[in-house]
Amino acid sequence: MIAASNEAEECVADLRGLRSGTITFGAFGAPAHYRFVDLINEFVTRFPGIQLRMQGRNSSVTADEVRAGELEAALVVLPINDTGLDVRPIARDEVLFVSADPARTTRPVSVEDFVGTPIVLYETQYGDEDPTRRQLTERAQALGLRIEGRIEVEHLETTLQLVARGLGNSYVPQAVTKSASFPDNLTTCSFDPQMYDTFALISRRGSRVSQPVGAFMRLVERHMRFAASGLPGGQVRA
Numbered sequence: 001m002i003a004a005s006n007e008a009e010e011c012v013a014d015l016r017g018l019r020s021g022t023i024t025f026g027a028f029g030a031p032a033h034y035r036f037v038d039l040i041n042e043f044v045t046r047f048p049g050i051q052l053r054m055q056g057r058n059s060s061v062t063a064d065e066v067r068a069g070e071l072e073a074a075l076v077v078l079p080i081n082d083t084g085l086d087v088r089p090i091a092r093d094e095v096l097f098v099s100a101d102p103a104r105t106t107r108p109v110s111v112e113d114f115v116g117t118p119i120v121l122y123e124t125q126y127g128d129e130d131p132t133r134r135q136l137t138e139r140a141q142a143l144g145l146r147i148e149g150r151i152e153v154e155h156l157e158t159t160l161q162l163v164a165r166g167l168g169n170s171y172v173p174q175a176v177t178k179s180a181s182f183p184d185n186l187t188t189c190s191f192d193p194q195m196y197d198t199f200a201l202i203s204r205r206g207s208r209v210s211q212p213v214g215a216f217m218r219l220v221e222r223h224m225r226f227a228a229s230g231l232p233g234g235q236v237r238a
Contacts, residue, residue: 002214022051023212024063024219027073028199029123030156033175034093034227043219050212060129066202072213073203075220076133084204090221091228092196096177096188098160099169108192111139114147120168121149123157132171135195160186173197175228199224 001111006173027036031054043052055062059076067084078089104117114136128137129179133147140147150168153159159170164183179186201217203209209217 016086021049021212023216024053024071024217025213026065026071027054027056028059028075028077029056030173030176031056031075033173033179034224035224039219041225043216051227052216058123058129059131060126063202066141066143066204069204072209073201073217075224076200076202078198078200079131079134080194080202082202084205086205087200087202089198089200091224091227092198094174094190095135095171095195095197096174096189097169098163098172098177098186099186100164100166100183100185102187103187104169105187108190108194110192111136111143111145114169114191115140115145118150118168119147120159120162120170121152122154122156122170124154126150126208132173132197134172139195141180151163152167157181171195199228 036054040052040054044050055071055074057065057066059078059080062071062074062076063080063082065071065084078087080087097105097114099105099117121133123133127134128134136147151162153162156172156176160172160176160183162168163170164185171191172188172190176182177186201221
């Protein structure tokens with residue numbers, strides 16, 4: 001708590017002299033599940049003269065935008081193509097198997113078990129470029145298997161509604177299961193071995209981010225340490 005307080009004071013000190021201007025920051029596609037509204041509220045309350053622009057897209061596209069110089073920095077989910085980028089992992093959240101059938105979640109689910117069930121996939125537009133789907137695909141490929149969706153949709157929320165109706169099973173970040181909108185009849189369990197979304201701050205390699213963006217990145221890092229379920233490298237927060 002003391003460390004977090006000190007970090008917050010340092011972030012505020014970095015931005016204290018900034019009275020106006022615009023910060024543009026990239027984020028992965030679903031920041032709402034990690035209470036980004038609290039982060040944004042804190043920022044604009046402290047610095048009402050600064051305009052904040054948050055661009056939320058799939059991490060694969062966000063990484064391309066940082067690489068091309070369209071964004072100074074961003075928060076993404078790994079893995080991504082890191083060519084030309086500095087990547088700093090800051091937090092992680094476990095990805096869980098989710099089903100409306102409680103008998104399927106009594107023990108961890110292997111990728112073989114997952115492939116053997118009807119599957120509802122999301123992020124149709126990005127497919128295997130989506131970092132989480134990419135992890136599952138690589139696990140399946142290593143066993144000579146292929147993940148095919150019975151149903152494919154764009155949004156996670158739609159996926160959960162379909163799973164709740166018993167039309168298939170899927171996967172979900174742990175943070176989403178804590179949402180008030182998470183269907184009551186769904187149960188979850190870990191994958192075997194466990195799988196994680198790792199969150200990282202990225203910027204162009206060899207370039208220095210501006211002072212306000214750098215300070216906002218530090219606020220993002222502090223926020224994600226509490227909003228996600230764990231830290232990178234296997235360190236689970238207390």
